[in-house]
Amino acid sequence: MVHINCSAIILAAGRGNRMLSDTPKALYQIGGKFILQHLMDSVIQVGVKSVYVVYGYKGAAVMENINTDKFKIPVYWILQDELIGTGNAVQRVLPVISDSEEVLILYGDVPFISYQTLQRLHSIKSQCDISILTATLPNPNGYGRIIRNQEGSVVSILEHDDIVNDDQKQIKEINTGIFIAVSGHLKFWLNTLTPHRLTNEFYLTDIVHIAYQSGYVIHTMCSTDTFEIMGVNSKSDLVYLDRQYQKRQVQYLLSSGLIITDPNRFDLRGTLVHGKDVNIDVNVIIEGHVSLGNRVKIGASCILKDTVVEDDVVIYPFSIIENAKISFQSKVGPFVRLRPGTELKEKSHVGNFVEIKNTRLGERSKVRHLSYLGDANIGTQVNIGAGTIICNYDGIKKHHTIIGDNVFIGADSQLVAPVTIGKRAIIGAGTTVTKDVPAGETIISRIRQFSILNWKRSKKKK
Numbered sequence: 001m002v003h004i005n006c007s008a009i010i011l012a013a014g015r016g017n018r019m020l021s022d023t024p025k026a027l028y029q030i031g032g033k034f035i036l037q038h039l040m041d042s043v044i045q046v047g048v049k050s051v052y053v054v055y056g057y058k059g060a061a062v063m064e065n066i067n068t069d070k071f072k073i074p075v076y077w078i079l080q081d082e083l084i085g086t087g088n089a090v091q092r093v094l095p096v097i098s099d100s101e102e103v104l105i106l107y108g109d110v111p112f113i114s115y116q117t118l119q120r121l122h123s124i125k126s127q128c129d130i131s132i133l134t135a136t137l138p139n140p141n142g143y144g145r146i147i148r149n150q151e152g153s154v155v156s157i158l159e160h161d162d163i164v165n166d167d168q169k170q171i172k173e174i175n176t177g178i179f180i181a182v183s184g185h186l187k188f189w190l191n192t193l194t195p196h197r198l199t200n201e202f203y204l205t206d207i208v209h210i211a212y213q214s215g216y217v218i219h220t221m222c223s224t225d226t227f228e229i230m231g232v233n234s235k236s237d238l239v240y241l242d243r244q245y246q247k248r249q250v251q252y253l254l255s256s257g258l259i260i261t262d263p264n265r266f267d268l269r270g271t272l273v274h275g276k277d278v279n280i281d282v283n284v285i286i287e288g289h290v291s292l293g294n295r296v297k298i299g300a301s302c303i304l305k306d307t308v309v310e311d312d313v314v315i316y317p318f319s320i321i322e323n324a325k326i327s328f329q330s331k332v333g334p335f336v337r338l339r340p341g342t343e344l345k346e347k348s349h350v351g352n353f354v355e356i357k358n359t360r361l362g363e364r365s366k367v368r369h370l371s372y373l374g375d376a377n378i379g380t381q382v383n384i385g386a387g388t389i390i391c392n393y394d395g396i397k398k399h400h401t402i403i404g405d406n407v408f409i410g411a412d413s414q415l416v417a418p419v420t421i422g423k424r425a426i427i428g429a430g431t432t433v434t435k436d437v438p439a440g441e442t443i444i445s446r447i448r449q450f451s452i453l454n455w456k457r458s459k460k461k462k
Helices: 035-046 059-065 086-096 115-125 183-191 206-213 235-255
Strands: 006-012 051-055 075-079 102-107 130-136 145-148 154-158 173-182 218-222 266-274 284-292 303-305 320-322 324-326 342-344 349-352 355-361 366-369 372-378 389-391 401-403 414-416 419-421
Touching: 006 035, 006 086, 035 051, 035 102, 035 115, 051 059, 051 086, 059 075, 075 086, 086 183, 102 115, 102 183, 115 130, 115 173, 115 218, 130 206, 154 206, 173 183, 183 206, 206 218, 235 266, 320 324, 414 419
Parallel strands: 006 051, 006 102, 051 075, 130 218, 266 284, 284 303, 303 320, 324 342, 342 355, 349 366, 355 372, 372 389, 372 401, 389 414, 401 419
Antiparallel strands: 102 173, 130 173, 145 154, 145 173
């Protein structure tokens, strides 16, 4: 990390009217992370002294959802209770920043600015009074334009809504909203702002013209990657930026040796580490932090969240796995749900339409069909028949079940927890187990089959 000697102000107070939603714009997600969190993580990576987040609309929800505990620098939340423009937002922060300190201005809805770009922008600041990040776009519609004089010097920023002629529309250089200036200068420029004639808001961009007229030196740096300066102003922007983000994640994973059958049908909504020769089929979603060992195969339409998968595991299609550990050479699926706290030991097998929660399934044990196992510790080489259910909840609390090694449980059995089944016990099909079963015993509790003599089916009435 290269530290830059400045503080950062992130403007995240706006509601985002064009999103047509009650959700604060800062709390929309891209790749499983809030857009404001993306930005804050980059800002922390660049090594600023402190971060000031200006919040407003539904600010309590924003502060509650943005994680700042991992940051080693102070993060301050500044309320803009009256949303009267970006100029006013910055003005609310400056009184707590010394006049000599440099300030990095960022927007909470521009999530992917890189720390490398911010470092370069900061290095340019040593040569001027304001360093502004710009970009050249083939279609600059919706962005403010950089206005230069005949000598090429920046004289002002023209907001998109203020464009009045074709010459202004032809300008391709746009304002990203990101710049660095000294706090004392910002205070002086902001004190001279006047509200916009149409919106009655104080525009932060107006300080550029004020600085130019006062003889301050303004330099720009053009971003070489338009992805990092894209903002989220509508649902279309959100979806487009998410797709661009996913493409970049996929390209990185492919370059690191992962096989993804169709890059357009894969979503990474967290972090993924993997071994060699890992193969991921279509429509797979990775959430949280997932670790895949060597030679893992994941079938189509699976979802993995906060899960560890060891070497040579096969996960068949349509399996949903959360906060679980799957050990060496195990097989899972298809249509399996592994809920939090599940651990499958080596060479175990969980098959069609099985749900497991908070359970350890021992080495070489099998539960192949149509079963629910909850709050259990299951030994090695156990066979659990189709339709077996552990009844772990009595309506008040959950109870635990223990199944010893080499147990055979017949199909359609119910194990009413708390219960312990000893090693090598056999449970006959259709049995309801309500008491502990000693090791080596065979039990059955189904009703004896018998015939009904002289019984005839009644005819249907017409």
